[in-house]
Amino acid sequence: MDQHYTKLERMYLGANVNTQIFDTTTVCITEKTAEIGLTITDKYFHALGATHGSIYFKLLDDAAFFAVSSIVTDVFVLTTSFNINLIRPVSSGKIKAIGKVGFESKNLYTAESTLFNESGKEIGFGTGNFAKSKIALTEEIGYK
Template sequence: MVRIADLSNGNYWRHMGMSTVEKEGKIQVIMEIKDNLKQFYGNVHGGALAGLIDGSIAVAVNQALDPGVGASTVEMKINYLRPANTGTLRAEGKVIQKGRNIIVGQSEIKDDEGNLVAFGTATFMVTQLKR
């Protein structure tokens, strides 16, 4: 889908090392853990996890949008459950409520062993794209 390619080719996604893969008909956002994503104690920084949650929900939201509209995050809440410091993280977002102006989604981040690292919800505002 073009919208997903637009997201994954963006500067921020490249900077964070995020990319998409399709697994069992669903799109996941993956991020390999590298040193530049770690905080002082050697674990992935909460901000990097937040970016992964936001990105994976954005993928789901963009799949639900009509042509000519976009969406931007206006609110996000995250629960950090366990540290991650090696391997690859996978996040899968989904839309839980779609309205005309607001879309709410949720996502979970899991590590290579399938452990739940973090989960979150985000609210996106739908806007008309300028042409």
């Protein structure tokens, strides 16, 4: 399974959104868990000088998504719904989302994720539903 996790990590880090926009992203995937990290800079700010909610969403969804992907070894997983709650703003430092699988069936999965600031305080959380696609995990999609 370690090889599967490594391939997923490479796929995540190689995605255009992470190479062209989120240049300080980190990822660590293990069984039913994923941690996604980001160093905050002002390019992620809204008009009030704090991190935009879309950044919270991305990290929370990514962490839950890859927690589920850690146990799906044949096909790409799709987010079918995801709800987030924003608790406090952040404008500097490193933030980290930790995702964990909560429910699994043959084709449907639920995962939750929590976002923490550099001091370890919770700044947001989310819950999502994920389904298996028909897209095989191959090198063509970055799974290598």
